[in-house]
Amino acid sequence: MASYWLLYLFIYLFSCHIAQTVQEEIEYECVDIYKQPAFQHPLMKDHQIQMRPSVEFQAMVSTEPETSDLFTGESEERCPKGQVPIHIPQINYTNNFSQPKKIITEANLHYAIIRPFENYTKRWDGAQAVFNIYKPRVLENQFSKAWIWLNHREKDVISSIQFGWAVHTGLYRDDRPRLTTYWISSRHPNGCYNALCRGGYVQVHKTIYPGMVYHKVSTLGKRQSTAHLLVGQDSRTKNWLLMTRSTLIGYWPYQIYSMQGASQVLFGGYTGGLAGATSPSMGAGTFPKEVGYRNKFSCFMKQLKCFEDKRLVDIDSNEFEEYVDSPKCYDVWFRKFEIGQGEMLTFGGPGGQCGI
Template sequence: MAFYLLLCSFIYLFSYHISLTVQEQIEYECVDIYKQPAFQHPSMKDHQIQMRPSAEFQATLSMESETSEMVNGKSEERCPKGQVPIHIPQSNYTNTLIHPEKTITAANLHYAIIKTFDNSTKKRYGGAQALFNLYKPKVLENQFSKAWIWLNHREKDMISSIQFGWAVHTGLYPDDHPRLTTFWVSDRHQNGCYNTLCRGGYVQVHKSIYPGMVYDKVSVLGKKQYDAHLLVGQDSRTKSWLLMTRKTLIGYWPSQIYSMEGASQVYFGGYAGGPTGAISPQMGAGTFPRQVRFQNKLACFMKQLKTFADDGLSDINCHEYEEYVNSPMCYDVWYRQFELGRGETLTFGGPGGECGMI
């Protein structure tokens, strides 16, 4: 009997130790929904959380059917009722790469994108979406590589911006997995940051999908492809900017903090960089898109490119966009419209290396 009790005690202590070890590896914490970082800003004192898009906003969404497997990370509820998951950044993360660039040709930052022409008509976009192909580009310490959408509004030297997609970012995260990632900065506050890393800004509402979440299945070139849908749009009723996957609300940037009335610039594509002087990282699948021509061997792609305008969510107008690559030795972009059997497809990427700039 004594041996049995001793054995049970050992099993309990061993299991407890394992439980603590697993717990220590968890990269998010469950916090009271009203005590997350967004509510530590004075402007958010009386804010009422928006738990779902307004009916008016929902009516503007028109999701296309898609045969490829949709990946949103693990779907189980991570937090108890009344709490939300907040990503915990690795402890040695610094702010050196937090703020967005004032010019698109900043040193050691590499773009392979399509972007709207200079907006002489003062057109305003109320958001954008894409179906993001998931890859795992190779990066070194403190480097990043992203599949990304920018919603920018520029007034002279001031910029407001919401950016989102997936990122492999070894300065922000403890590994090289692609993760749902967001960035914002407001001309009102000039204290923008990734995900939930600063007071005010992004409000998390979903209990399992959150910025910082790992996409646990990634594509292999020429083999099975995995995708994730992401959308950001301004709710016409609340004026907040909503982050969604399909018709599921993940979180939002409240109008009290982020007051931008429409974006004047929209970019889609790849973005990579890191400390000056280092070898530049891979982008996308690590291949040039024009070298991978067969439909079953696409380079990293984005599909279902849409923006919000006065008539709701609609396909982008190819005549409003131009291709832009600032390091053609290392990266490229290829926008293919209505390819047979695939619709419009934006492919981008490259091997990185010692990259010249133009």
């Protein structure tokens, strides 16, 4: 009888392993590192892949304490030597990797963020945060994000690198939170998610990649799961690096993304969906000031830092203000500096009929 149950247990565990493997196989594809979408652009013909940060850049980020998970996914290498994982989006696309935003409709947008005061002039070379990971409720063709924007406007041209985690049912097959990036440049004015466009983001890490699922999710008032993300411009190579602590995930090459610093940095929550529809929840689905102090945080972002004058420093709370476009649905609370947390904000809300 015991042997019967052992056999049953073996079959059950093996089936779970196979099911998980199948699920992982359809999440990404392994692509030759030199044949990924980024290299399907003439400007990238002679590009030399940057496999690690420069010594100067590494020195700036190596002093950061290891206070969060590097990532909350599987730890084994996903692809063979010489290949990298590229997320397979829910939408149909071809090897031309045409602009996905033409298919992924984004409207009914709402923000609960902190932003620099209007007319404040400064140049930042990147930003970072430790993100608290939740799984907000979203419907079909909606998204809810914990997000950082690095924006630059020059006359009528807008450039932007955006990153964080997102639950995005228009881009992904399910409603799990995932590492997500988005960028706009003069050569890609329609914008592009992750590694979907030619001449865009270059993936170098064999395990961590945009589109990867964060498996560990926070529970309000209980265990909190966090992950660190950083984007900064390497002063030597001029590429914009996506990192988690001292680990390089990938980058936006200077040949395509030539933004000379960011004139605006935003931190906070961001939702969107179909025009006229009910807006999704944000963060933990709660208003941050209703949750209170201490460890019963609503969704948070802490250790908010920016690159200034070749240094990674805490943001200056005197330079930022709260901004919420639909207070009946969402809110943000700039907690400012807290011991052990650094500069910090909490944000979120239930969503609903939030207006335009």
